Amino acid sequence: MINEILWPVATLxxxxxxxxxxxxxxxxxxxxxxxxxxxxxxAVLPGAxxxxxxxxxxxxxxxxxxxxxxxxxxxxxxxAELAKKVAEIMGxxxxxxxxxxxxxxxxxxxxxxxQKYEYQGIQDCKAAEMLAGGSKSCRFGCTGLGTCERVCPxxxxxxxxxxxxxxxxxxxxxxxxxxxxxxxxxxLVPVSKQVxxxxxxxxKGKAVVEVCKVGCIGCQKCVKACQFEAMTFDNNLAKxxxxxxTNCMVCAEVCPTKAIYADFSKRKKAYINDELCIGCTICKKxxxxxxxxxxxxxxxxxxxxxxxxxxxxxxKCPKKSIEMx
Amino acid sequence: xxxxxxxxxxxxxxNFVLSRFLGICPFLGVSKKVETAVGMGLAVxxxxxxASVMTWIVxxxxxxxxxxxxxxxxxxxxxIAGLVQFVEMVIxxxxxxxxxxxxxxxxxxxxxCAVLGVAILNIDSNYNLVETLINGxxxxxxxxxxxxxxxxxxxxxxxxxxxxxxxxxxxxLITASLMSIAFLxxxxxx
Numbered sequence: 467m468i469n470e471i472l473w474p475v476a477t478l479x480x481x482x483x484x485x486x487x488x489x490x491x492x493x494x495x496x497x498x499x500x501x502x503x504x505x506x507x508x509a510v511l512p513g514a515x516x517x518x519x520x521x522x523x524x525x526x527x528x529x530x531x532x533x534x535x536x537x538x539x540x541x542x543x544x545x546a547e548l549a550k551k552v553a554e555i556m557g558x559x560x561x562x563x564x565x566x567x568x569x570x571x572x573x574x575x576x577x578x579x580x581q582k583y584e585y586q587g588i589q590d591c592k593a594a595e596m597l598a599g600g601s602k603s604c605r606f607g608c609t610g611l612g613t614c615e616r617v618c619p620x621x622x623x624x625x626x627x628x629x630x631x632x633x634x635x636x637x638x639x640x641x642x643x644x645x646x647x648x649x650x651x652x653x654l655v656p657v658s659k660q661v662x663x664x665x666x667x668x669x670k671g672k673a674v675v676e677v678c679k680v681g682c683i684g685c686q687k688c689v690k691a692c693q694f695e696a697m698t699f700d701n702n703l704a705k706x707x708x709x710x711x712t713n714c715m716v717c718a719e720v721c722p723t724k725a726i727y728a729d730f731s732k733r734k735k736a737y738i739n740d741e742l743c744i745g746c747t748i749c750k751k752x753x754x755x756x757x758x759x760x761x762x763x764x765x766x767x768x769x770x771x772x773x774x775x776x777x778x779x780x781x782k783c784p785k786k787s788i789e790m791x
Numbered sequence: 792x793x794x795x796x797x798x799x800x801x802x803x804x805x806n807f808v809l810s811r812f813l814g815i816c817p818f819l820g821v822s823k824k825v826e827t828a829v830g831m832g833l834a835v836x837x838x839x840x841x842a843s844v845m846t847w848i849v850x851x852x853x854x855x856x857x858x859x860x861x862x863x864x865x866x867x868x869x870x871i872a873g874l875v876q877f878v879e880m881v882i883x884x885x886x887x888x889x890x891x892x893x894x895x896x897x898x899x900x901x902x903x904c905a906v907l908g909v910a911i912l913n914i915d916s917n918y919n920l921v922e923t924l925i926n927g928x929x930x931x932x933x934x935x936x937x938x939x940x941x942x943x944x945x946x947x948x949x950x951x952x953x954x955x956x957x958x959x960x961x962x963x964l965i966t967a968s969l970m971s972i973a974f975l976x977x978x979x980x981x
Contacts, residue, residue: 474859478866481853485873492877496884588950 518640573664574607603677614643688717693754714776734775742787749779801929814905828942832935834896843927846910
């Protein structure tokens, strides 16, 4: 009776202790030195394993950051806040980076662009692309079958009326959609820049007009209108240099086909605080739109209908008396 | 000749996943991409071969001699878990490349029923040590074959037109059952 209980208990107990001892010994003997920073960095990373950083997952990124192979702000999901935390662990200061968002460079929705043929194949942009470049009349435009929508891990991109639109609140700039898009029309842009050229068609004006109502026809009006040299023209397309763009939206105003889009309701105006203004005329000299008037030693005034909200006056004002709102 | 029969039987006729329905969890879980499926298959092959031999030794030398063969299941779980942990540590130290390749799958299969299944089947079939090893490797190769084929089909399913209600696991289970029926065809092989 005793034997029947004792032997199994003793045997299994013995086996367990044996393995326990072996494992304990092995963990000491075969211990691999790991950088404690890896664990700390891993703890603050989001843990979604989305791969947006280009590494195999959060563990791999933590490893790379600790080794110094990746920058502290490599995680596009966590943004500036996370970069700061990681930087603290790594003992460096994070550079402030402007939050980027994906933007679909096409305005050719069902109302603006025509259908070349009726597509009935697999509902996938890559498949449609193989069939004469998709069913949309413009071969540069968004196919609108939602391949980007399906790869987005954050539910931030949706096909609306035949064109993919990014929800800039939700977008984390993980670049999944950029890789998935067979038309290569999704780009990362700084979130604060409101003006966008919504066309990728590199053909000549006439050919563009034939296929889409809102295509860039290459008239270069925007290039002449831009006061900040932010608008360049290359390969029959207008392109904005976002490092120079001031959100003045003048290009969108002059664009005849409205291929340049800007939300004018978000346009800001300059307001001069009379108590702080010393009448130095610096703002007046720097205004490219002659929207500020006033003589030396007198309070200046902004002409609201001329002000484009480029904020150059606010940047230059030595007394910080100009507010954009 | 008997060894060849055991090997072929373990791979095709008594395929662990498709005939015995063991190891379904990794079969469904890690079969979205061929690449990861191959990784999983490699790790399973490695562990199964090792576990077969170890459990055989434990059974014959300890459990049988003490007359407590009924403690087989618990003892085997203990042996397999301990073994995999040990092997993981050794590999991590000695061959980081192999450790990277096997990755997260190695600890995952510690508790895989296919591994325990092959160990118990070896004892039940009264195999000797060599036959045990062959059966372990064969079973694992069968698992690898099944999961890689399955992953290939699932990759193609991504773009296949099927009813939306079947998206995800339903279509995967239907696919698995069809594969299982296909593997039944091997039953006349031996």
